[in-house]
Amino acid sequence: MREIRRIVIVGGGTAGWMTAAALALRLLGKDGEARWSLQLIESDEIGIVGVGEATIPPIRNFNAFIGLDEDEFLRETGGSFKLGIEFVDWGERGERYMHAFGDVGRPLDALPFHQHWLRLGAPGSLADYSLNNQAALAGRFMRPRPEMAGSPLAGIAYAFHFDASRYAALLRRHAEAAGVQRTEGRIARVERDDGSGHIRRLVLQGGQVVDGDFFIDCSGLHALLIDKALGVPFEDWSHWLPCDRAWAVPTASCGPLLPFTRATAQESGWQWRIPLQHRTGNGHVFASAFVDEATARETLLSQLEGEALAEPRIIRFRTGRRREAWVGNCVAIGLSSGFLEPLESTSIHLIQSAILRLIELLPDTEFASANAAEYNRQFAAEMESVRDFIILHYKLTRRGDSPFWRHCRDMAVPESLWARMDLFAAAGHLDRRGQELFSEPSWLQVFVGQGLRPRGHHPLAELSARPRAQAFVDDVRTVVRRCVEVMPSHADFIAAHCAAP
Numbered sequence: 001m002r003e004i005r006r007i008v009i010v011g012g013g014t015a016g017w018m019t020a021a022a023l024a025l026r027l028l029g030k031d032g033e034a035r036w037s038l039q040l041i042e043s044d045e046i047g048i049v050g051v052g053e054a055t056i057p058p059i060r061n062f063n064a065f066i067g068l069d070e071d072e073f074l075r076e077t078g079g080s081f082k083l084g085i086e087f088v089d090w091g092e093r094g095e096r097y098m099h100a101f102g103d104v105g106r107p108l109d110a111l112p113f114h115q116h117w118l119r120l121g122a123p124g125s126l127a128d129y130s131l132n133n134q135a136a137l138a139g140r141f142m143r144p145r146p147e148m149a150g151s152p153l154a155g156i157a158y159a160f161h162f163d164a165s166r167y168a169a170l171l172r173r174h175a176e177a178a179g180v181q182r183t184e185g186r187i188a189r190v191e192r193d194d195g196s197g198h199i200r201r202l203v204l205q206g207g208q209v210v211d212g213d214f215f216i217d218c219s220g221l222h223a224l225l226i227d228k229a230l231g232v233p234f235e236d237w238s239h240w241l242p243c244d245r246a247w248a249v250p251t252a253s254c255g256p257l258l259p260f261t262r263a264t265a266q267e268s269g270w271q272w273r274i275p276l277q278h279r280t281g282n283g284h285v286f287a288s289a290f291v292d293e294a295t296a297r298e299t300l301l302s303q304l305e306g307e308a309l310a311e312p313r314i315i316r317f318r319t320g321r322r323r324e325a326w327v328g329n330c331v332a333i334g335l336s337s338g339f340l341e342p343l344e345s346t347s348i349h350l351i352q353s354a355i356l357r358l359i360e361l362l363p364d365t366e367f368a369s370a371n372a373a374e375y376n377r378q379f380a381a382e383m384e385s386v387r388d389f390i391i392l393h394y395k396l397t398r399r400g401d402s403p404f405w406r407h408c409r410d411m412a413v414p415e416s417l418w419a420r421m422d423l424f425a426a427a428g429h430l431d432r433r434g435q436e437l438f439s440e441p442s443w444l445q446v447f448v449g450q451g452l453r454p455r456g457h458h459p460l461a462e463l464s465a466r467p468r469a470q471a472f473v474d475d476v477r478t479v480v481r482r483c484v485e486v487m488p489s490h491a492d493f494i495a496a497h498c499a500a501p
């Protein structure tokens with residue numbers, strides 16, 4: 001076996017620096033530095049995409065993995081806590097619901113909570129039974145208290161909002177301290193081996209040459225290696241996910257610091273609102289087949305809640321994925337490997353899981369095709385399951401007030417999603433497949449939130465005596481309310497633990 005020795009990461013955005021920090025930790029510790037070198041190339045002139053400020057709970061595992069202290073991370077990035085995403089005007093104009101992290105209720109008689117709820121005629125709103133949902137609406141937050149076993153407070157699930165540029169800078173400091181070498185410059189040429197087709201070296205503008213054994217393409221939407229050098233085809237999913245542009249603009253903070261992201265449906269797309277400590281991130285994601293860029297810009301500016309702090313910036317993208325993310329001696333991580341649009345804040349998570357997958361399947365110089373094949377299989381499965389979850393939000397709209405929403409409502413969706421929708425519509429069955437990212441409570445909240453009420457419920461729910469089931473459901477609602485009452489406000493929690501300087 002011959003080890004790969006020189007690993008080159010192209011790109012210093014969130015993907016590049018997350019990869020560098022994690023690989024440095026796993027490869028350069030102990031006597032690793034003698035075996036491997038890690039070099040990252042980024043171009044200040046090109047810059048980073050600079051969005052990507054909302055996350056989902058597994059980010060906490062990544063930060064812990066690379067040894068980031070959570071309070072320090074929040075102070076450094078001006079970050080805030082996130083308990084879920086509120087969807088406004090998605091099912092129908094005037095409606096709102098939350099996809100909150102964590103559980104909705106708890107099981108009874110070996111059946112999930114929602115089966116009893118359905119059997120009782122769906123009393124109240126599903127939101128009443130989710131601690132995260134109620135805490136978010138009340139603007140409250142605290143970290144879980146594992147010692148309070150049996151209470152919802154023991155397992156509060158949360159993620160973060162943060163400033164993407166500051167996160168990249170923080171990761172860079174960690175990665176450089178762990179031995180990653182950074183090179184600034186614009187890559188002008190990629191040279192490949194005539195026989196194997198493997199990438200051999202990168203030539204920077206100005207002539208500097210960087211040789212490597214293994215290359216990680218974190219060059220974002222430029223996809224410098226995986227696309228421009230290797231020509232790996234892109235599987236286009238825009239017929240299911242038609243949004244392909246975003247205007248982004250920061251505003252001054254106004255109103256209370258909310259512990260959730262808001263996604264408000266617009267005529268031809270939707271608008272995000274991400275509260276940070278020092279500003280609010282806003283963006284209008286839209287489909288250029290349905291609205292022109294100038295009109296979309298006006299829509300964004302007319303809906304802002306605070307004073308704009310900069311000129312809006314446009315980002316153009318395509319939804320879909322690379323047919324293969326790993327080819328030969330190159331693996332693409334981050335936007336270069338594909339993008340699903342920002343609706344459920346999954347992109348940073350996909351970076352994180354790609355890094356862990358790469359560490360698990362780390363190649364030697366033989367570059368066994370089995371490693372790449374397994375990597376690509378997992379990559380495809382993960383992207384497709386997240387894709388289906390995002391499509392669901394569009395497909396389940398009942399809006400018919402604009403061509404965009406009529407298109408979404410009437411479009412055909414992947415077979416895999418149809419099957420899930422049918423299953424839920426019949427008797428509320430939720431089927432988590434393998435290790436997929438979104439678990440049953442996530443699918444449940446979106447199905448119900450978008451207005452799909454199952455025709456029936458699980459027959460076994462009838463075995464629980466109705467008064468007992470009713471008392472159980474009422475108790476869950478009361479416990480949730482009481483738990484929220486003891487939580488501090490989000491703003492007070494941040495002031496006490498992790499206020500940015």
Ligand SMILES: Cc1cc2nc3c(=O)[nH]c(=O)nc-3n(C[C@H](O)[C@H](O)[C@H](O)COP(=O)(O)OP(=O)(O)OC[C@H]3O[C@@H](n4cnc5c(N)ncnc54)[C@H](O)[C@@H]3O)c2cc1C
Pocket residue numbers: 010011012013014015016041042043044046047048049050051052053054055164185186187188218219220221222224245246283315317333334335336342345346347348349
């Ligand atoms: C509108 C929008 C909103 C988003 N919102 C979210 C969100 O809320 N949550 C989430 O998880 N994700 C979100 N994402 C995705 C998220 O922004 C990205 O996954 C994340 O920022 C990683 O980007 P990246 O590092 O792959 O690319 P980039 O940040 O673009 O970095 C690319 C790097 O490659 C370098 N580079 C490129 N070409 C060259 C060259 N020739 N020579 C040298 N260097 C080069 C650049 O200098 C840069 O350093 C969003 C994306 C978009 C488009």
